Amino acid sequence: MKLNIAVLAGDGIGPEVTAQSIKVLKAIALEYNHSFNFKYAPVGAIAIDETGNPLPDATLELCQNSDALLFGAIGDPKYDNDPSAKVRPEQGLLALRKALGLFANIRPVKAYDALLSKSPLKKDIIKGTDISIYRELTGGIYFGKKETSADGNSASDLCEYSRVEIERLAHLAFKAAQARRKKLTLIDKANVLETSRLWRKVVTEISKSYKDVELDFLFIDNAAMQMILNPKQFDVILTENMFGDIISDEASVIGGSIGLLASASVGDKYAMFEPIHGSYPQATNKGIANPIASILSAAMLLEHFDLNDEADLIRTAVDKSLALHITTPDLNTKYDNITTTKVGDFIADFI
Amino acid sequence: MKLNIAVLAGDGIGPEVTAQSIKVLKAIALEYNHSFNFKYAPVGAIAIDETGNPLPDATLELCQNSDALLFGAIGDPKYDNDPSAKVRPEQGLLALRKALGLFANIRPVKAYDALLSKSPLKKDIIKGTDISIYRELTGGIYFGKKETSADGNSASDLCEYSRVEIERLAHLAFKAAQARRKKLTLIDKANVLETSRLWRKVVTEISKSYKDVELDFLFIDNAAMQMILNPKQFDVILTENMFGDIISDEASVIGGSIGLLASASVGDKYAMFEPIHGSYPQATNKGIANPIASILSAAMLLEHFDLNDEADLIRTAVDKSLALHITTPDLNTKYDNITTTKVGDFIADFI
Ligand SMILES: CC(C)[C@H](C(=O)O)[C@@H](O)C(=O)O
Numbered sequence: 095m096k097l098n099i100a101v102l103a104g105d106g107i108g109p110e111v112t113a114q115s116i117k118v119l120k121a122i123a124l125e126y127n128h129s130f131n132f133k134y135a136p137v138g139a140i141a142i143d144e145t146g147n148p149l150p151d152a153t154l155e156l157c158q159n160s161d162a163l164l165f166g167a168i169g170d171p172k173y174d175n176d177p178s179a180k181v182r183p184e185q186g187l188l189a190l191r192k193a194l195g196l197f198a199n200i201r202p203v204k205a206y207d208a209l210l211s212k213s214p215l216k217k218d219i220i221k222g223t224d225i226s227i228y229r230e231l232t233g234g235i236y237f238g239k240k241e242t243s244a245d246g247n248s249a250s251d252l253c254e255y256s257r258v259e260i261e262r263l264a265h266l267a268f269k270a271a272q273a274r275r276k277k278l279t280l281i282d283k284a285n286v287l288e289t290s291r292l293w294r295k296v297v298t299e300i301s302k303s304y305k306d307v308e309l310d311f312l313f314i315d316n317a318a319m320q321m322i323l324n325p326k327q328f329d330v331i332l333t334e335n336m337f338g339d340i341i342s343d344e345a346s347v348i349g350g351s352i353g354l355l356a357s358a359s360v361g362d363k364y365a366m367f368e369p370i371h372g373s374y375p376q377a378t379n380k381g382i383a384n385p386i387a388s389i390l391s392a393a394m395l396l397e398h399f400d401l402n403d404e405a406d407l408i409r410t411a412v413d414k415s416l417a418l419h420i421t422t423p424d425l426n427t428k429y430d431n432i433t434t435t436k437v438g439d440f441i442a443d444f445i
Numbered sequence: 446m447k448l449n450i451a452v453l454a455g456d457g458i459g460p461e462v463t464a465q466s467i468k469v470l471k472a473i474a475l476e477y478n479h480s481f482n483f484k485y486a487p488v489g490a491i492a493i494d495e496t497g498n499p500l501p502d503a504t505l506e507l508c509q510n511s512d513a514l515l516f517g518a519i520g521d522p523k524y525d526n527d528p529s530a531k532v533r534p535e536q537g538l539l540a541l542r543k544a545l546g547l548f549a550n551i552r553p554v555k556a557y558d559a560l561l562s563k564s565p566l567k568k569d570i571i572k573g574t575d576i577s578i579y580r581e582l583t584g585g586i587y588f589g590k591k592e593t594s595a596d597g598n599s600a601s602d603l604c605e606y607s608r609v610e611i612e613r614l615a616h617l618a619f620k621a622a623q624a625r626r627k628k629l630t631l632i633d634k635a636n637v638l639e640t641s642r643l644w645r646k647v648v649t650e651i652s653k654s655y656k657d658v659e660l661d662f663l664f665i666d667n668a669a670m671q672m673i674l675n676p677k678q679f680d681v682i683l684t685e686n687m688f689g690d691i692i693s694d695e696a697s698v699i700g701g702s703i704g705l706l707a708s709a710s711v712g713d714k715y716a717m718f719e720p721i722h723g724s725y726p727q728a729t730n731k732g733i734a735n736p737i738a739s740i741l742s743a744a745m746l747l748e749h750f751d752l753n754d755e756a757d758l759i760r761t762a763v764d765k766s767l768a769l770h771i772t773t774p775d776l777n778t779k780y781d782n783i784t785t786t787k788v789g790d791f792i793a794d795f796i
């Protein structure tokens with residue numbers, strides 16, 4: 095297969111972890127006789143520094159002319175403590191999601207047996223946890239009308255949803271549930287929000303076409319508790335943009351290994367793959383950034399093009415690296431000198 | 446002191462736990478020569494059953510003519526799975542908060558040493574946790590304009606905040622921080638929301654009058670992670686309505702003892718005290734509902750009127766009941782026959 099892959103490595107540890115997943119994809123191409131063509135473009139703080147725009151036109155154009163996007167991370171502390179900053183790195187990510195129509199953010203959360211002791215939660219609570227979160231990514235309060243009054247003394251954000259926005263994501267989530275443990279939990283705040291009641295109505299209707307999937311509902315406040323009390327109860331989670339942001343980040347830490355979690359953001363035409371961790375500026379260029387989340391994002395990319403054997407081989411290589419303690423310091427209880435590059439090398443060599 | 450206390454026991458286990466805190470307040474009145482006058486009124490599902498209205502006029506009137514409110518819990522499963530229900534028990538609570546101007550919801554979250562093993566989190570992570578959450582309770586997306594299109598295919602909720610709404614709560618939170626460990630964390634989503642940027646601006650301005658308090662900011666998604674990874678980092682948390690709903694419920698389970706957590710909702714004229722747990726319908730009338738959260742809410746009520754010795758005595762009695770295993774089954778590792786009433790009796794007798 096021939097694939098044009100746009101690489102948007104971004105800020106902080108983005109470039110160094112992405113370099114490892116490219117190395118791994120090149121090994122896969124060699125082994126399976128594919129042709130992957132990588133083209134690089136700036137996004138986020140680094141793009142602001144270079145062009146004044148967190149998502150330069152040339153970057154967007156490259157993405158629109160590629161088969162898939164490999165994304166690193168964005169964010170720089172110099173923009174964080176300035177609420178009045180007119181341009182922020184995050185805008186690049188939001189604009190990209192919107193421009194490419196990436197409405198479905200899919201985040202698998204798994205508790206790896208080898209890493210159970212790393213979790214802040216007790217072992218018996220997390221052992222066996224295996225969740226797939228479907229978060230709506232181009233609607234809701236993120237993209238609704240925002241206003242600040244002329245005197246600067248009041249502000250508003252509008253949360254809006256339409257039936258089609260809910261339907262297209264819900265179908266993906268129900269299909270995923272059918273291929274898994276056949277349970278889908280809709281997370282909302284239907285006791286307060288009109289948009290949540292629309293979600294419940296539409297999802298309930300759609301569930302009639304997926305009779306083999308058990309549907310249940312949970313208010314977001316209760317979900318935030320249940321994720322800690324009993325994460326094993328979840329199979330597929332379906333939710334709107336803001337609640338998805340919160341619950342997926344909460345879920346990401348229960349396994350004790352946020353450095354292992356990958357995500358896909360897909361739309362009708364484009365698809366983007368990225369680690370769920372951030373740009374982690376304190377760790378930049380120290381060789382300590384864990385590249386596995388980025389490497390597993392590359393596996394999700396391959397899967398998206400039905401290259402399932404290739405994706406499985408990456409996963410086997412990752413499992414091997416964990417078993418042999420070829421991991422960065424965040425996970426390593428045995429060696430303290432395994433760098434980002436060494437992990438990438440090991441996994442690429444294994445392939 | 447003479448106090449008129451409106452008792453809104455509500456649904457599910459509400460009445461039985463509230464009966465215990467009344468018993469305890471009567472013991473306090475006897476011991477300290479106060480006169481507490483209790484008047485009862487329906488709210489929630491029980492009020493819908495009786496009058497069709499979750500907050501009947503007579504109930505609101507009673508509240509407006511009382512010095513304080515003791516609230517139980519509301520909610521009945523028969524309303525939960527009907528998104529189209531026009532009347533819901535929760536509306537009674539929301540209407541009450543708004544009508545009485547209860548803009549500040551204060552929730553202390555503490556990890557009790559005696560109960561550390563009950564937590565889903567590891568001991569070393571939660572030991573010593575002591576957080577006070579200040580949640581805005583009468584604004585934001587809860588009370589903004591809600592719309593559904595005529596064809597029922599789209600819906601919206603407006604999140605609005607004004608400077609005054611933020612200021613009055615922020616002052617309370619900063620004062621609380623001054624009396625505690627002098628740290629205040631504002632939780633928001635200022636990288637996405639206009640309202641969050643207003644919160645950051647106003648809170649930053651106000652912080653200049655509280656120079657001894659260290660102020661920091663956390664995005665809600667990151668906060669949902671930090672609450673699990675390292676809850677001890679928090680002292681006072683300040684946040685808007687919806688984020689407060691989520692983060693305070695998440696925080697409530699880390700101590701392993703949601704049956705112990707009390708809350709106060711205060712405004713300029715009125716104040717309401719309630720356990721943070723819900724109506725827990727499955728447990729109703731089985732004698733297993735833990736009354737301590739309600740009893741500690743009564744302690745917060747006394748404190749509100751500067752009856753600090755009285756509040757301390759209740760807390761001492763509660764500690765004693767925990768130490769002696771005079772607790773309901775949810776917490777009891779020793780006896781299995783201690784009922785809701787027995788816990789109330791023990792604490793009242795101790796006083
Ligand atoms: C950077 C930020 C705007 C973004 C979001 O809130 O969507 C991030 O938290 C995420 O979850 O990808």
Ligand SMILES: CC(C)[C@H](C(=O)O)[C@@H](O)C(=O)O
Nearest residue numbers: 285286315535536538539690
């Ligand atoms: C019952 C519900 C409307 C309420 C809220 O969301 O405010 C509850 O969850 C709470 O936190 O008191």
